[in-house]
Amino acid sequence: MxxxxxxxxxxxxxxxxxxxxxxxxxxxxxxxxxxxxxxxxxxxxxxxxxxxxxxxxxxxxxxxxxxxxxxxxxxxxxxxxxxxxxxxxxxxxxxxxxxxxxxxxxxxxxxxxxxxxxxxxxxxxxxxxxxxxxxxxxxxxxxxxxxxxxxxxxxxxxxxxxxxxxxxxxxxxxxxxxxxxxxxxxxxxxxxxxxxxxxxxxxxxxxxxxxxxxxxxxxxxxxxxxxxxxxxxxxxxxxxxxxxxEPIAGIILAGGNSSRYGQPKMLLPWQGKALVRHAAESALVAGLDPVVVVTGAVVEPVREALSGLPIQFAHNAAWQEGQSTSVRAGLSEIPDSTGGAVFLLADQPYVTADLLKKLVNRYRAVLGPVTAPRAAGKRANPVLFDRDLFASLMELEGDTGGRAIIGQHPVTYVEWPDDRILIDIDRLEDYERLMGDD
Known part of the structure; x- marks a missing residue:
């Protein structure tokens, strides 16, 4: 650099x-x-x-x-x-x-x-x-x-x-x-x-x-x-x-309506807290600033689950149009001086503050366009995007998220030994496995 x-x-x-x-x-x-x-x-x-x-x-x-x-x-x-x-x-x-x-x-x-x-x-x-x-x-x-x-x-x-x-x-x-x-x-x-x-x-x-x-x-x-x-x-x-x-923002995507578990999955309890609160607390401990939580189908219960935390909220009224709308809503809330942004999913509790700190430190040493963890040879979430890519992220449409952008740029990887960061809660079996590991 x-x-x-x-x-x-x-x-x-x-x-x-x-x-x-x-x-x-x-x-x-x-x-x-x-x-x-x-x-x-x-x-x-x-x-x-x-x-x-x-x-x-x-x-x-x-x-x-x-x-x-x-x-x-x-x-x-x-x-x-x-x-x-x-x-x-x-x-x-x-x-x-x-x-x-x-x-x-x-x-x-x-x-x-x-x-x-x-x-x-x-x-x-x-x-x-x-x-x-x-x-x-x-x-x-x-x-x-x-x-x-x-x-x-x-x-x-x-x-x-x-x-x-x-x-x-x-x-x-x-x-x-x-x-x-x-x-x-x-x-x-x-x-x-x-x-x-x-x-x-x-x-x-x-x-x-x-x-x-x-x-x-x-x-x-x-x-x-x-x-x-x-x-x-x-x-x-x-x-x-x-x-x-430079300031690195944390944007937590919590705008979906996955309620097959009796309640939205970001509100499922784990270790005494809602999954979305685990994500927000990890982001705060890692020093991400600001931390923006994007809501969509569910608003007040998410706010209640995060009460007392120094975070910002962005409501995505168009959440049904896909994840790209939540990406845009989150980016719209961060200051112009932000150097990069980490996009976190609300249902990945094994994404820890230590992992986020390593992502940020690696990014700050190279200032690459995309920085991501890799576990068991697979790219994982969360992904840190440099501010130079914000304009491209704002042009995303549908349910693609940042994947389309990642494929167009070199990725700086942080090797991570715990492959449980690959787990997200898409099925009932995923949540049962998570509770079994608790």
Missing amino acids: NLARALRVARTARVAFTGAGGKTTALFQLARAVEPPVVVTSSTHLGAWQADLADHHLIISRAEDVQRFAGQIEGVTVITGPAGEDQRLQGLDGAALGAVHELAGQLGFPVLVEADGSRQKPLKAPADHEPVIPAWIDTVVVVAGLSALGKPLGPETVHRYERYAETGEARTGQPVSEESIARMLVHPLGGLKGIPAEARRVALLNQADESSLVEAGFRIANRVTRVYHSILVSALSEQRIWQVI
Whole structure:
């Protein structure tokens, strides 16, 4: 998985990078991962050495120069102002950045902007005048270097360490902690400073080049997931992205009318609870968010069976037209920021929270279109679909569910030792077997 895939960068992307701990590496890895041409520029300044990482370097003095150089934008092109007395390349002012943005819209190329400086430290806190993020930026990547963890908070590890101490609620000279990095990332005068209201917020936890730092990155990610749309844990010096952490929804399909057992099968008791409650509790324990239960033929009894759980409901009035209508009803209820969705059946009690966690973790490591368990050599449910397939799922008709989509894409499998996940309650004998295993 390259950085363009991990960041979900579109051809028309406008991405700003802030923070410290591998910002230049991230900027140019992304530039090399997207289809050229791509423009790299700065709203503050760039080191002269950074321009050497590009294929071409164009120097402009005013906004009007941008259109004049349009024919020279090829490959990875850095556009800056002239070098200053300190030999740093001047960034573009607002008018020149706007001209680059306008030209990119005309010619259809992405624009990547370095929006602050960091003096090559693992961490930083922004000054009053930074970051300088244009209003038209659609994604802001806030970089933090995990190599600072455990080292004394001071000028060797943190650029503007006094400000970091304030935003991260830390003490100078004390070891940099996971908690202080998390607090800095979510502080309005820290990682969130200057981000346009409509921009997608991404935290890039970089320099996780050993297992302890990878685990630290995951813990920090858990602290900031409510603030950032996406969090990457990476070791970009090794071109490794360990995980892309985005919200994963759980959609429980409970819209049928199978009443051959005297009541709808999703309400059949097992281990003291209705089957649908087992599914919902497993989804919640696994961290799926939101968890949406799609009802159809039966509404109030399902709601009662799930009382007290922090879940959402979606009613599918067209349930008789097939499972595809429940798929669409569930997808309609999840936020646009959702990275993927796990579709669960309400009658498979051996689908545990552990299995769901493994599905999600495997998906986050590869960001494949379809992720599914496999037991005894057979593909099983539940299936996790990446958001790129949501539009196709919304076009399904009849009783096909997601099977038609799965067959069109490569599947990432999670091998699972318990073949009881293959059991669903379609016949009376299935339920009797389930009760016999209890």
